Amino acid sequence: MSKKGAISQFIEKYYLHFNSATVVDAAKEYENQLAQGKKMLVSLAGAMSTAELGKIFAEIIRQDKVQIISCTGANLEEDIMNLVAHSHYKRVPNYRDLTPKEEWDLLEKGLNRVTDTCIPEEEAFRRLQEHIYKIWKDAEEKGERYFPHEFMYKLLLSGVLDQYHEIDPKNSWMIAAAEANLPMVVPGWEDSTMGNIFASYVLKGELKASTMKSGIEYMTFLADWYTANSKEGIGFFQIGGGIAGDFPICVVPMLYQDMERTDTPFWSYFCQISDSTTSYGSYSGAVPNEKITWGKLDIDTPKYIIESDATIVAPLIFAYLLNM
Template sequence: MSSGLPFVAEILYNVFMKNETTILGLFQKLFHNFNSRAMKDATLAYKKHLDDGGKMLLAMGGAMSSAQMGITLAAMIKEGKIHAVSCTGANLEESIFRLVAHDSYKDYPDYRYFTKEDDEAILNRGERRVTDTSIPEEEAFRVMEPIILKYWKAAEAKGERYFPHEYFYQILLSDELKGKYEGNPEHCWLLEAAKKNLPIVVPGWEDSTLGNIFAGYCKAGEIKPSVMKTGVEYMMYLYDKYVELSEGGAGLGFFQIGGGISGDFPICVVPSIKYDLKKPVRPWGYFCQISDSTTSYGSYSGATPNEKITWDKLTKETPMFVIESDATIVAPLIFEAILDRYTLTEK
């Protein structure tokens, strides 16, 4: 609607007189209590941690890659706002599945009303449903299987061993997938991580689709299990990376999406260095968890941060935040607030 000013004057008014803000500014304007306040405070503390020279590890559970978290996460990695990742094997592989098979994914917004027969039909179509979307088996799993199998066999022939994520890095940095992209490469967080050789740990990788496929080839005698470095070796690797990343500034922070092994595994590195290696170590410099898990039945995923103090994983001085909400909503908002890519104009 026109303000009644001449055209040029209206443009100048829009540029100079209208109230403009950032996403972080919008947080500060709108979010004052309950989970919205926790999100705002966690974001401000995240920003301060980085401004004070700290670094951040992202622990990512759930099916965030299938939920297209890469749209914001890739930019966070590219811009140096995340410096290490711990994730499930599913999140690792599903980042690359989205890259090569994005157009073949199907969404099911009405999944809550599905019958067992509806889901059986999805199975018979070669789709693997993840809440309201589905991974296409032929376009994703079967495209990647022969490619990664070649890398596993090449490693065996050379007597080499790599971590699960390192095989993905090798593929992404080669020409193997050239011409096979269906997704936007700028939205592939694993591709950005590969470009930076970002430290990654993938505890429990074996329970992923490609982890199952690897186990099958090992059982059939086609590959030796020794070509894959183990979870114990991941912890040994994390010892060194934690010490390196926690040097200087505000240390290394811990930003957790969901619960489970992707968070449980890396947070143990501090007490393990302290008690098992008997070496001095800086505590985690920041902690935030986005989760909808409840604190009950001994659930570690739902445990309050204070409980981690008793395990010497956090200290009473650690900035701690728990956001009990949907990570697919909260995490992209926090990431965009940190990235500061948008200017919002009040009409």
């Protein structure tokens, strides 16, 4: 194993208790899982792409420290939006103090706010729309069907966006994923901006809904992938909560209970970074032990909950994995 760098040494020295200690424990066990030949699923919720997680996550992909990704439609597209429109983004550090009128003014300027960052509609959404529509339409005319992420891979690998690059392409995790043809599931893609745009073309009669592969097809793909890759074990590293995590983790009880494949192994590792408080009925706020009762985790599965901001914690864990 390579010698750990300054960041890793810092957290090992000073992150000794409570959430900070869990950061180190979870990072070490993630590394241990890979060393044992296990694979890792990383799920991305929230707005991690707009938070520019790609600056470090792209290298995690390139170094084969993640073997499959589950992400929201927003994270799928927002990494590419940042790639082509970064200079047009507007940061709003005082976002907590904005009045409804100030929020409306941002809308009228075509700036859609994500916490302290505004995504420019014209330079981001519409620029992608022009090119992705052609790829959707071309596939339909050929009688071909693809998953949402596969269309995005085609868009990135076609080179049509190269002229618009406003950040170093090595900082785009979607480019890294496309180049590796990394397996991915994107549950609930329809509620993303590109999903809404695709639906608008269906409503206008310009595209068929069937051209886009569905969430059920994502689940059946994941079931086959999990079955083929789980001999040594597959870990689950969850950033945030919601559907990006809930969708893929359910593949295990589905295979075990509904398909009656009783030899299906449980997830071999579980870590969630979340600021959700433990609460009644909340998936994001459920402690890992509850997942045992749903047939997702085993009694002895290493389990970690880091109650913190994922934009702070995830880069630290990835830095540890990269020996930084």
